Every structure is written in structure tokens, then in C-alpha cells.
Amino acid sequence: MTIATAVGAPAKLNYNEDIQPILAENCFSCHGPDSASRKGKLRLDRAEFATAKRDDRPAITPGNPKESAVVERILSTDPDEVMPPTDSHKQLKPGEIALLTRWIAEGAEYQPHWSLLAPRRPAVPAASAKFAGSVPNQIDAFVGAKLRSTGLRPNAVEAPARLLRRLTLDLTGLPPTPTELATFELDHSPAAYARTVDRLLTTAACAEHFARHWLDAVRYADTHGIHIDNYRTIWPYRDWVIGSFHRNLPFDQFTIEQIAGDLLPEPTLDQRVASGFNRCLPTTSEGGAIAAEYEAIYAKDRVDTLSTVWLGLTTGCAACHDHKFDAVSQRDFYALTAFFRNNTMPAMDGNVADTAPNLFIPAEEDRARWTRLQEEIIAARAALDSRDRAADPDFVQWLTTASVLAPPAGDRKLGSQLPLIAERPRAVPVSADSSGKTPSPSSEDILAVDGPYGPATLLNTTAFEVGPAISLLRGKAESFAFLIRIDGAPSGSLLACFEEGRKGPGWEILIENGKLGLHVADGKGRVDARGVATAALAPGSWHHVLLSFDAASMRSRTIEVFVDGKSVANSTVSAHLPVDIVPVAPLRLGSRQATPTHAATLLTGGNVWVQDLRLFHRGFLAGDIKPLADVVDTFAAWRSAPAQRTAAQKKLLRTHFLASVDGASLAYAKTLEQLLTEDDALRLRGGVTLVMEEKKDSEASANILIRGEYSQLGEKVAAATPSALPPLPASAPRNRLALAQWLVAPEHPLTARVTVNRVWQQFFGTGLVESSGDFGVTGSRPSHPQLLDWLAVELRESGWDYRKLVRLIVTSATYRQSAAVSADTFEKDPANRLLARGPRYRLDAEQLRDQVLAASGLLVTKVGGRPVRPYQPEGVWEDVAMKESTTRFYRQDAGDDLYRRSIYTLIKRTAPAPAMDILNAPSREVSCVRRDRTNTPLQALVTLNEPLFVEASRQLAARVLREAPPAFDRRLDAVSLRLLGRKFTRSERGVVKRLHDDALALYRREPKSAEKLLATGASLTDSTLPLPDLAAWTLVASQVMNTDESLTK
């Protein structure tokens, strides 16, 4: 950074301002805090070492440059002697040498690093450059004083429309509406601007926008990140962040609740959700991964994030060695990790979405009911239990009198049920079944065997249509279960929605030589998967078969066949369906054909009996199936002679009695089902989120890891804060809560500074300290140190009022200046670090997308909820995802969810949305407090050609054609007002009109081209609008969208 310090020599040189930068740049890499790279056993960063006695003479003798070896070595002309050494590529400038010499002559007084000294509120400068057109506040006094000393003059206030656009984009991430622009331009009262600020600050859009910045810092994402990168449900934490900004939660509380919400006394639901901050890190569950290694990685990641976001220190360097530049030792680093190594989170996330510890969060409006409902569910379960305890006499009674089992009552997820009890029961001896003889279907004796619930249906002769086709749709779940018994080795279709020949889309549970199988096809060739179990069903006994299809929850397998509760290896059937399966054929049992003829389409090779076909609107995991599959064993128990029954069999029968027969239990179960149905609905509206939980029985500690290697355990250290910073109160427990409270303690030198700096950066593009994540020795020096300190103290003393801080910044004359700049001023201050002009830079990725959504009217402003999946090019997930990942296939949403604000887009860490990535949205793999802001051709391609941008242009065109007066100029105004916040000038209009007229003529000649252009995007447009006009205006809107003025704030 090359900002001249104040003109004129100060009375006495100041170490932090004048000397330290020179030493840090040129000397500390060999003569700094890091003992490993230190040369000549010399340290120049601390007075006691620099002035210590050495063989020859001290490196620095205060007050005596001539007796200081440093000076001699710097001035040496001998290439072997001169410092810095020639091979370091470093060279001191004459001015720097003069400063060093003078400082030594003046006594060589050292100071601690500037950012480690607690900020004190400096006096507001009296002499300041004048800001024209707006009322200055304290910020302007500091900025103006510096401008005055450098001879630059501040710009005048920005034109109202432009200013409102800047302000609205900065506070809400969205552009102002034409109405808001008109109102603002008309209101000349001095209070109008402040009123607008206050209005914008309380909007939900503002909370969303601020939250998005914060989510970069805490590396929020919706997948685990490492290895198979499965979905993770932690969006309630994201919504908590939005809510906190919306209610302006003081920043100290915001800090404490996130770092240690779970450790607060009797934490509220919200505070526990906030502790999900600790769960935002990428995690793994890779087979073979070593838990100890990942625990070390997680702890380091958490400390890195904490350090970057609150301390502004790059403590990570100290994981392997003492920090080369900053006063953070390896011990300090591991003592910090200790705070994060005493919790119950497992090292392996299990590849599940809701890795414990987790918490279900009802929707805001459901909270009261949900709490009561849980009590009611507990009561209903207790009633069932007490009936259970009293049911023995009735059970014994039933056991002696009943002639048949009863099909279990359906639960709330049961769609429909077909008992399949044969009409003409005629039992055959059990022993004859396993003879393997194939009975003749034409035989007059229809073979019927006893099923659990009565005579079973012989499928060989009774194929029929069960109902309409059932589709397997993404986002839905369907399951099919039935009981089956075979003899011989039958082959054929059991249950299917498939045309004969299986050419079209469909699915089928089939049997092939007694082995169960599954066939799924989309009819277009993308999916055509068939798999058959390795083992045949044992003939002569009953089996429970279940096909589970579940594309509603994030699971590692979408489609799976179970026999007797165990997954049948169907390795050729894809675990995930990338497309919907929408069969045409109805659901049929026993044959694929509409009117089965015995010869070709019925089961052959053996008999098949079925019973109790059930269709569920849910998916099953192996564990869920057991109660259903138990019927096979229950039936065997039932048929055993009472005296022979084992205890387990008796238990099965008792369970059956309670679940299917006992009137009292059934009544209680019905009540419970009703409550659970309600619970399901509430759970759907709410969500599970990951939270933090401390181990209760151990103290926070960690081992120093030698060279950062997890397996090289060094000394054990207790949780502690870095020694160069104020200590924890002696009475404080050594846990995350104490750490969080320490961060926001009044004497803490860093948190407030780092925070105000990041907020400043959010509005000016660059922080007062440019390296907003590094306030250490190698970080940048503040451009306005006193302003930084004043703001830091102001934030703290305002009760950490975040909104007040923002208000202070955006109401400053500094912020309100015009962004215009003369070539001369640009030359003097190209990066605008002196702030003689207003901020102007390209909008962030999310702002660019949200701006066109808003301008076109497509934007859906719903706040919060599950992450959404807008347009994305094909294959982005699929190409990088591992086969078993739950985020392998991108399932694009439909309707409103395509047009939500970008903060709600599902973030898969290993495959970021390409357009956002190109526009520098971070992948959220590590904490990011300062984004890249590149300017590349790939970005131009996105905003020119990306379907969402083209669709938004079409909708903006339609909006204009519909709403604006028909004159060209009026329509163009409507476009430019929504994108640029201003009307075009006459000459600009002329340029646009030529393009418009050209395009209109073209699209009139070639209506097909117009149709093609207008077909981009899922949303519909008013069909009454003339296509050539709509197409021409779509182009106009797209071009205005792509001007620098639109892409820039």
C-alpha cells in the first residue's frame, strides 16, 4: 500500500507507523518471531532481542546508530555483508534507511503491533476537507482530514437516482423500483435520505443481503464437502442468520450465540440453532479416513475461521511452526483448537444429512403447537404402553379362539391395500408345496394355500389390473409390498407398470427362476436398468417383498428391493434415478399384458401365491421394514403347535395381537397415528439442523501436533486464548462460551476493529485495512487508523449495534459522494483508498442474478426455507459426484423455486453453480471474508447468454410492453430505470433505437428466430404480445443489462 502518511515530519518517529512496516517487509522473515527460519540468532521484532549484547555490538543501540550493527550492515557495499541479502530480492530505499537511522537515534522505541493495542476513541479532527451537498458526520471528519493533508478534494454528493441505486443495492442487494426512484427524486427534504436508509435497513431483503456476506465468512453450504459430498440439512442456521440481521441482534450476542449458543444457561431453541455455526465446516465419512486426522483438521478449520472472522489473524500458520510474523505460537494455536475438541460431533459424518447432534426446528408459526404435540404424542404412546401391560388375558383368549391372523391396520403412509384372499379356499397339505411339481393352470383344482390372512391368491391364474399407473418421480416416494410364496422356479412379472415388451417407460418387480428382480426404464434410453437377486426365494414358505422408491429424502440409494427386510443385491439397477419414470401402462399384478393369455404372459416354471399387497407413499430403510416383514415369522409361529412355540414366537404373536387385533390398542394407535400425521406436517414445514453440543465429562484440551501432523502428538495443552491478547478472566470456565465472551470483551483489541472493517469493506469494496482477514504484521496497515479505532469504539459503546454502524457509514458524506473521477485524481489514488470519491465496483454474483430477477418481476421474495435448485447447466453435479452421492443428480426445481433470491440456492461444495463461480462466489470450502472481484470474458458470456439472464430479459421486455406507454422512449425508460436507475440521454436513446429497429425488422422477417429466443426459460409470457416486438425488446433489455453501468453499483 502506498498511501503517503501525513505531510510534514512528525516530532518523533512512531514505531508502528514508520518503522515496523520497513522491518516487516525486509527483515522479519529471517529475524522475526519464527525460530525455525531465524538466521544469525537475531530477532529484530522485539526490543529486548534487538538491543541485546552480541559478540561484536548490539544490532541496535538505542540512541546510537553508529554503534548499531543493523545500520552498518544495511549500508555495507560488500555483497556478502549487505542486508537484506542480495538473494532475497529485497532492497531498502534511501528514505527507508534514513527513517531507520533516525528512529535509532531517537531512542529506538518499540511498540506492540498496532492491532494488539486496544482501540481508544480518538478525538474527531476539527480541520477537514469540505464535503459539498450533504451533512458530514464523524466519519467525514476523519476522511476529510486525511484528504486535506493530501490535497485531494472530496467529490460532490451523487445525483439522487444514482445514490438511491447505490444505497438500495448496498443495503438490500436489489435495485430500487421506479416508484421508489420517483419518490426519492421528488423528496428534497434533508431527512429524506435518512428516512430511506431506515426504511431499507428494516426490510427482509436487507437481512438476506447482510446474511449472505456473513455466510461467506462462516463457509455455510448445504453439503458435507469432503469425499461423497452428501446433502446436509443446516438451512435453519442460515435462516437464523437472516432473522438475526432482521431483528438487529447486537453483534456481541450474535457472536456468543453462534460460537456457544448451546452453552448458554437454558439455551433457547434459536440459540441452539445458532450454535450450528460450529457445524458449517466441511466434513467427511470416507471409508478408511482416520478419525484422529479429521478431528485435527476440523479443529484447525474452526480455529482458522474464528481467527479470520473475529481476530483477523492468520493463526493457521502456527499449526506447523511458530507464526513467522505474528505473535502466535504453536502452543497458542493448539490451545485455541482445544476449545473445539471437546464436543460430541463424530469425526465421520456418516454421509447422512442430519449428522448428530441435531435438532428439529418447527416453523415459526408452528412452534407452540409443536411443543404441545410432542407432549400429546408421548401421552398417546404411554396409553398404548399401558394397554400393552394389561393385555395378557385378552391375548391368551385370542390365541385360543382365533382362526386366522388379521392384516395389520394401515398407518398414515399407507396408500392402498389389497388383501388378495382367495375366494375359493381349498387348502393343500403343506408338505406337497415343496415337491416342485408344476401344477397345471388349467387344472380344475385351483391350488390355494394358506397365507397369513387366509387362503392366498394363486397368481399364475389370476393376473389382473390393480389400478392406474404409478410414476416414480423425483421428489416423491412410493413403496410396494406384498407377501409371496412360490414353488418350483417361477419366472414372469409380479407387479408392474410396464407395457408388454418393456419398450416404453415403466418399472417392474419380476421373478426369474425363483429370483426376485427389478427393472426400471425411462423409455428414452437414459435409464434401462435391470437387476436380479443372486439367490432364489426358498420355495414353500412365505416371504415379504418390498420395493422402496424414495427420491424425496436425501438417501444414498433411491430405489431398492428388499426380501424379508434385507436388501437384495441389485447391483445393475442404478442407485439413483436421474430422470422421472412415468409409465403409461397401469399397475398390474401377475402379468404385464392388459388381458393376459395363459400361454405367453403369465408366470411359468412354478406357482406363485401372493397376499396383502400394500402401496405406500413413503420410502423404507431396512430398519423400517422389520415390523412389516415380521409377519412371515409371525405366521410360522401361528402355525406351530402352541406347545412348541418359542418365547420369541410368543412375543411375535403378542405383538401381532396388539398391532392388528386388539380393539383397545387399535383405538390408541389410531389416536397416535393422527398425532403423528400432524407431526409429519409440522416436520415438513420445519427442518432439522445441525447444532453443537459439549462433552459433559471432560475438560477442553488438545495436544500440540508436531509439524501439524495428527499422528505426532506433542505436549497436551488446556484451552486458552493467545498469550499476546488479553487473558481470559481467571474465573471463566475454559470452554467455547468463555471464548465467545472474551472475543466481545471491552478490552479486546481485535473483534470490534475487524468487524467494523469488514462492514466498511461491504460498502466501499476495500476495508480501511485492505487485508480484512489479516490484521497481523504482514497484513495491510489501516488507511485511516484513527477512523478505524473511532468506529470500533463506537460499535462497542453502542452496545454492538450493527444496524447503527451501517447507518453511520451510509449516511456519511463520504459514502454519498459521486463516484466520478478525473484522470488526475485517478492517477493520485487509483484504488480510492483516500476516499475522495464514492464507491463503484462490479456487483457480486448473487446481486447480479437477483438484480435481473427483481427488474424482470420474476423474483419470488419468500424468506427462508429449504435450499432451492434453480437452472444449472446439465452435468455439473453428475460429472464430479461420486456414484453413491445424494447430490449426484441435480434435480432442477419448478415454479417459484427457480426465482428465489440467490442466497437460497443449494450450495454443493464440490460443484458450485458455474455461473456464480465464474462471478467469484466462493465455494464455501474455507472461510472467505473478502471475495475475488475478477473481470473476465467468461463473465461476459454468463451475463450475455446464461438462460436465467436471457429469461429475465424476456420478462423485463414483456413487463415493459405491458406496463409502459407504447412510445419507444417511454418503454426504454422503463427498462433503464429498472436496471440503471436512470433514463437514457437523447444520444443514448438514438443508439438503442437503431438496434431495436434493426432487431425488430429482423424478427419480423424471421419470426422463427424470435420464437427461439423467447423460448428460453421456464416462465411463460403473455401470449397476446407480438413476438417480434417482444424479441426485439428482449434484446434491448439484455444489452442494457450488460452495460458496465448495470453490472456495477
Add this chain to the structure above:
Amino acid sequence: MSTNRYFPCAGARALHAPTRRDFLYSLGASLGSVAFSALLGNSAHAAEKPNPLAPRPGHLPAKAKNCIFLMMEGGPSHLDTFDPKPMLAKLHLQEFTREGKQKSAMESGKRYYVRSPFEFIKAGQSGADMATNWSHLAKVADDLCFYRGCQVDSVNHPTAMYQMNCGNRFGGDPGLGAWVNYGLGSLNQDLPGFIVLPEVSYPQGGTANWSNGYLPASFQGTPLRAKGSPILDLAPPAGVTPERQRQNLDLIAQLNATHAAQHPGFDELAARMDNYELAFRMQMQVPETLDLSKEDEKTKALYGIGQDATDSFGRKCLLARKLVEKGVRFVQLYNGTWDSHDYIERAHGNLVRGVDQPIAALISDLKQRGLLDSTLIVWCGEFGRTPDNGVRGGTAYGRDHNPNAMTMWLAGGGVKAGHTIGATNETGMTAVDKVHHVRDVHCTLLRILGLDDNKLTYYHAGRFKQLSQFGGQVIKELIA
């Protein structure tokens, strides 16, 4: 994905991200700004900015000006390709226990030696050792310089990949291609100077393998997507012809120019205008460059395009030739994964079948076009493989990761073709002759391209950084 968060001193990449100031200069004076200079009220800024992609001389005379880097991700086995070990036939299935540092994290330590299932020949006049299944490459054996002395630090894929590609096993540093473009600029202003042709699945370590790291973003590797449009949103919307798009861009340019005339200091504006022009030129040039259909059938057959086994890598190799022909400085091709822990005969057999003909075709095609002398070709993995395996018996023999021995080969400009440099011990477990850390290989590659690793530095996070991290030495034996 980038895994740099695991590691200190690299985890804060985003924090030290280049600022917009770096990008001001990223694509300074190209055709666009010349075209618009008449429209600009004050184009002084744009015209005077140095263009970092402009070609410039290196530090030393270059022996090659382009590089094609064939990255066999997963770690090919030197023992089954180019470094035969008869000793292993004698030791086959002998049990022993590995200890200490040699003990892989994946294994208990109990090991069995495994002989190579492949036969070897002495290929070419130089008599280079090659497994017989490299039947095409054997024909150009005399163009290759085999090197058996390289060692790396890591036994894990992502970290070893980062080290081979970026010099730093922790990730977050610039890739070799970024350094080369930073040093030499680009010979084609219509295409990115560093192009990556990944597999459909990105390699271990993901995009950080071709990162610009702390260098300005214009040096970032541009991956051509293996499926769908090679560059996102490259095609104009349906119903918009190139002529139409040209007019559209002219409109944007005029509006921007008017704006720029009123606001001469809006620094990013000129750069943005350039980028829209480069984007347009890419729309024009990239599809043509990537279109292999215009190549004659003989050429396509040479690369094995159209045959199942070789089609995919054949296309990449042919594309690499075209890109180099167009002046793209650095092209990196990925193939794999070569991570054959078991069934090495089948796994390596299939992999070699996939790349043998295409690579041989690339060398002979470049040669016949007179481009081989100016192109450096590198073939390597991120490490080699072990002579032993933890599984005994059956056909399932495979090999584990080995950081201490590998074979890489170089071809093309400046390379000591027809030689095999360095050697491994009798089991191939470790390099014993001309042993160099991978950083020295990096210095050597830079040297061939005319760059001096010690001068090719970038100031970042408190010190001057370089590809070799802390300096290295050129392996003179590899250079002609």
C-alpha cells in the same frame, strides 16, 4: 474440491485473493480497446496498461515455447510400464513386513512382493525399457527421455497431485501452467493461455490443480468441460446469430463508451469492454478450434478417434495439438485413474490401451508438423507404485502408492531424447540414482521453457513465492 483448508499457510487463499487492481491489468490492450479507442473520450488508461498476457521473453533462451502436460492421475506403476524389475519375479509372493515411514497408512504392514504381469522389450535404437503393450509408443521411443529419479513427499492423491501440479502439496498455489503464462504471456489473445482437458470427473484435489493461486486470475487454467458446451454459455441464445450478437456487443460498447467518456476514471470499464470483445472472439474461435470434424480421417485414425478404447483420450490429444498450434501456451490433459490397487494387469492394461496410440500419435503428428521441437511434452503421475501389495494370491495383484520411485518421461523441445536418466533399486521401491525432489523437476521444466525458477517469483503474504517453494536445481541430465 480444494482441500487447502487442511493445511496451514494455504488455507487463507481467499483472503489474499488478488484485488481488482490486479484485474485492471489483466486484459489491458487487446483488439477491443483499439477498436473502441475512437469512442473513448480518454483512453489513456486502457492503452498504456501492460497486458500480462502479451507474449514476452523468458529469463533464458527457451528450448520449447509450449507445453503439453499429460497427467496420469492416480499414479501409474513404473514397474509395469517403463522400469522392469526381473528381481520381482524371483520374490513373487514372498511375505515381508514393512515398517516405519514405508508403512502405508492403509495397510497393516504385512506385504507380498508382486511380479509384473507385463513383458518388456528394448524399444527403439536407444533400447528404452517398455512394457510390450505400449506398442505405439515404442515406435517413438527414441523421442522420449525417461527419468526414474523423481521423488515426492506425499502418499495421498490430492496432496501429491497438488505437489506435482503446483509445487506445494497443500494446494492453493498457482499451477505450473499459471506460472508459465505469468512468465511468458500468451501467444494467442483469443484463447486462454492455460487450458485444461480434465476427465468428466475432476481429479483428486479438483480445480485447485490448475489454480492461479495468488497470481492474477487471468493466469487461471480454463477447464474445457468434458460434456456439453466446453465453455459455459459460449453459445449465444437461440434465435441470436453471431451477426446479431456482434451488433448487440456494439450497442453495449457504444453505451459503455458514452459512459466512459463521461467518467474517464472508471477504471474497470475499459477492461470490461475488452472482456466482452474477448468473449465474442472466443465465441467465434473456440467452437472452431474444438471442432475435430474438419480434421482429415487419416489424422483422426492416427489418434485412434472412433475406436472405443482410444476415442476419448485420442480426442484430447488431437485437441491439444490444435491448441498448441493456435498458440495456447500450456495444455494439461488428464487421464485416469491409474490407481490400480488390485487387478493391475487388467486395470493398467486398459489404461495403457486408452493412451498408448493417442500419445504416440500426438508425438508423431507434432513432429510431422514441425511443432515437436517447440513443444515440451511431459508424461507423469503424481507418484509411482510399490513393488509389493497387501493382498496375497489370485489374479488380484495390485500395487500401492509410492512417493519414492516413479517414472516420468519428457519429449519434444530441449529434451535429451533417447536416454533413460536415473535408476531405482532392484525392487523398484526407491530411486537410487540421479535422485531429485519434484521441485527440481519443476525447475527443469521451467528452464526448458526459458524460465528461471528463482526469478519467476510473485510477492504474496509476506514473501516472494516461487513454483519450487524455496528454490531448486535444474536436472541438467534431462536437457539436451
